[in-house]
Amino acid sequence: MNSVGEGCTDLKREYDQCFNRWFAEKFLKGDRSGDPCTEMFKKYQHCVQKAIKEKDIPIDGVEFMGPNKDKP
Amino acid sequence: MGRYFCNESELNCAWDRILSAFWQRYPNPFSTHVLTEDVLFREVTPDNCLLSRRLFTKTNLLPRWAERVFPSHLNRSVYIVEDSVVDPKAHTLTTHTLNVNHTRFMTVVERCVFHGVEERPSWTQIRREAWITSGVFGLSRPIQKFGLARFKSNQVKSMKGLEYALSKLHSESQPSRIHGDQDQDSPLPPATQKPQEYS
Numbered sequence: 001m002n003s004v005g006e007g008c009t010d011l012k013r014e015y016d017q018c019f020n021r022w023f024a025e026k027f028l029k030g031d032r033s034g035d036p037c038t039e040m041f042k043k044y045q046h047c048v049q050k051a052i053k054e055k056d057i058p059i060d061g062v063e064f065m066g067p068n069k070d071k072p
Numbered sequence: 073m074g075r076y077f078c079n080e081s082e083l084n085c086a087w088d089r090i091l092s093a094f095w096q097r098y099p100n101p102f103s104t105h106v107l108t109e110d111v112l113f114r115e116v117t118p119d120n121c122l123l124s125r126r127l128f129t130k131t132n133l134l135p136r137w138a139e140r141v142f143p144s145h146l147n148r149s150v151y152i153v154e155d156s157v158v159d160p161k162a163h164t165l166t167t168h169t170l171n172v173n174h175t176r177f178m179t180v181v182e183r184c185v186f187h188g189v190e191e192r193p194s195w196t197q198i199r200r201e202a203w204i205t206s207g208v209f210g211l212s213r214p215i216q217k218f219g220l221a222r223f224k225s226n227q228v229k230s231m232k233g234l235e236y237a238l239s240k241l242h243s244e245s246q247p248s249r250i251h252g253d254q255d256q257d258s259p260l261p262p263a264t265q266k267p268q269e270y271s
Contacts, residue, residue: 001098004108004129012110016095019114024092027122028160041114048110052127057151058172059112059127065155065168066123 005051011044073212074205075220079227080197083235087163087188087196089242090234094165094186097237102229105131107149122158127151132174135218141211142177150174163188178206178219200227 003012018037026033052059083090098109106128113125132150134142156167165186171179182202189195202223206215 001109002107003110004127005110008110015111019111020092020095023095023122024088027116027158028088028091030120030160032120035116041111045112048112052112057127059151059153062153062170062172064113064123064125065170066157066166 003048003051004055004057005048008044008047008051011040011047015040015044074203075216077200077202077204077220077223079200081200081231083196083198083238084194085196085238085242086194087165087186088160089238090186090196091158091165093234093237093241096241097233100233100236102232102236105133105226105229107131120160122156122160124156124158126154126156128154138215138218148174163190176207178204178215180204180219180223182223198231 001012003009015037018040022035022037025031097103098106108127108129110127111124112127113123115123117123129149129151132148151172152169153172154167154169156165158165167182167184169180169182169184180202182200184198184200187197187199189197202220204216204219204223206212206219208215
């Protein structure tokens with residue numbers, strides 16, 4: 001799958017691979033040892049946030065919607 | 073006045089397998105309308121829940137009559153934010169999704185809960201709700217009607233896409249069983265109430 005930032009797709013795929021492995025092998029099994037994907041995520045984010053600003057995607061101000069969110 | 077949609081279904085698949093597939097469902101043959109996918113935020117809370125935010129770009133295909141009325145919407149994609157909480161103790165994944173552009177034309181808010189049931193560990197329940205509104209004076213009803221139809225069609229694609237991802241990851245997954253849709257042309261539930269129950 002491609003990233004919204006054309007130059008970020010490789011960074012995204014690298015991060016996704018790391019996350020999917022950690023999620024299935026550690027997180028779901030209750031292993032609370034650290035997240036090995038942090039550095040990869042930072043690089044990916046640096047790229048994707050730049051793309052979001054350049055494309056003027058209006059995500060600022062959208063508060064995180066948790067499970068107890070009131071309905072619209 | 074808006075439209076409310078609720079659908080409950082079950083997948084013959086354990087919850088944790090569905091979770092892994094959830095993050096890997098794109099691309100799939102049923103998701104050609106999904107153009108990009110990005111993770112913007114991830115955090116594990118002190119009580120070991122996983123919070124995530126994803127951003128999607130999707131195509132915005134409109135019916136002919138809408139293309140004539142809203143020419144500026146042609147060739148413009150829809151940006152969609154999905155926030156999710158995975159609670160591995162409670163075996164729930166709750167997602168909230170909404171579009172962050174084209175909001176005056178139509179807003180679609182979706183809440184989806186994937187719930188693993190302890191007594192039936194090889195099944196996962198899925199409850200999907202949507203609230204569809206339009207702020208366009210004089211056209212909100214046909215826009216909402218179109219929005220509801222598109223949502224239902226995308227919901228079917230979404231489930232097929234998830235099943236496709238599951239079968240790629242785990243060869244022993246089974247087809248889903250849909251209990252049925254309920255949609256209403258009724259005033260939206262007020263913010264303080266729980267959504268209408270489906271029975």
